[in-house]
Amino acid sequence: MPIKVLIPTSLRPYAGKQSVIEVSAQTVGEALGDLAAQHPDLRKHLFSEEGKLRSFVNVYLNDENIRYLSADATPVKETDIVSIVPSVAGGI
Amino acid sequence: MALRIPRALYDQLRQHGEATYPHECCGVLVGEFVEAGGKVVKAAVQCGNTRTDSPRNRYHIAPLELVRIQREALLAGQDIVGFYHSHPDHPARWSSTDLDEAHWTGCSYVITSVEKGRAVLTNSFLLLGEEDEKRFEDELYEVSAE
Numbered sequence: 001m002p003i004k005v006l007i008p009t010s011l012r013p014y015a016g017k018q019s020v021i022e023v024s025a026q027t028v029g030e031a032l033g034d035l036a037a038q039h040p041d042l043r044k045h046l047f048s049e050e051g052k053l054r055s056f057v058n059v060y061l062n063d064e065n066i067r068y069l070s071a072d073a074t075p076v077k078e079t080d081i082v083s084i085v086p087s088v089a090g091g092i
Numbered sequence: 093m094a095l096r097i098p099r100a101l102y103d104q105l106r107q108h109g110e111a112t113y114p115h116e117c118c119g120v121l122v123g124e125f126v127e128a129g130g131k132v133v134k135a136a137v138q139c140g141n142t143r144t145d146s147p148r149n150r151y152h153i154a155p156l157e158l159v160r161i162q163r164e165a166l167l168a169g170q171d172i173v174g175f176y177h178s179h180p181d182h183p184a185r186w187s188s189t190d191l192d193e194a195h196w197t198g199c200s201y202v203i204t205s206v207e208k209g210r211a212v213l214t215n216s217f218l219l220l221g222e223e224d225e226k227r228f229e230d231e232l233y234e235v236s237a238e
Contacts, residue, residue: 009198054223060155088158090189091190
């Protein structure tokens with residue numbers, strides 16, 4: 001089914017400069033996979049060489065972090081929004 | 093001008109650092125990307141610092157706050173254009189920790205030194221490059237009337 005993925009500012013150069021991309025998926029994993037298939041340059045910015053989500057990349061299904069749901073296997077429905085947000089931190 | 097920030101928001105982010113002193117403050121800059129790589133800030137959203145274990149020298153914005161801010165910005169036709177935080181009794185310059193933990197390439201990272209509770213200097217740095225060769229560059233900014 002079609003669902004929306006919100007692309008953070010930093011990744012838009014690799015996503016055709018788009019802020020919202022529609023993908024076809026039944027799970028979050030499929031959504032990210034379709035996203036990377038549509039925009040192959042995104043892949044290395046989202047995933048490690050082992051194919052796992054990079055540690056500083058947070059993926060949310062609506063207001064839930066997928067790491068605390070079923071990760072890639074988290075099912076999605078048509079009104080869901082997947083958000084990608086790299087982490088923000090730092091200090092002295 | 094690379095980054096334009098209204099006086100009210102400039103004062104607001106500096107005052108945030110004074111209010112949280114001696115702890116680091118943090119927040120998100122929402123606005124618009126304009127021509128020639130410029131950015132105009134329309135809102136400075138104060139965030140909580142989840143590093144309650146070490147707030148005097150570390151900050152972290154909860155991803156859920158980022159998700160909500162990003163979603164609302166997009167609905168308003170705006171973008172996340174940068175972030176701000178403070179350095180209590182420390183120069184307004186990025187540290188190695190700041191660089192290690194920075195991942196929003198193309199965005200501004202604004203840092204304010206807060207000495208003995210008073211905001212002193214505010215500097216902006218632009219994050220450039222891909223993750224394995226990223227760097228900060230000094231970024232000019234303008235404080236506008238509005």
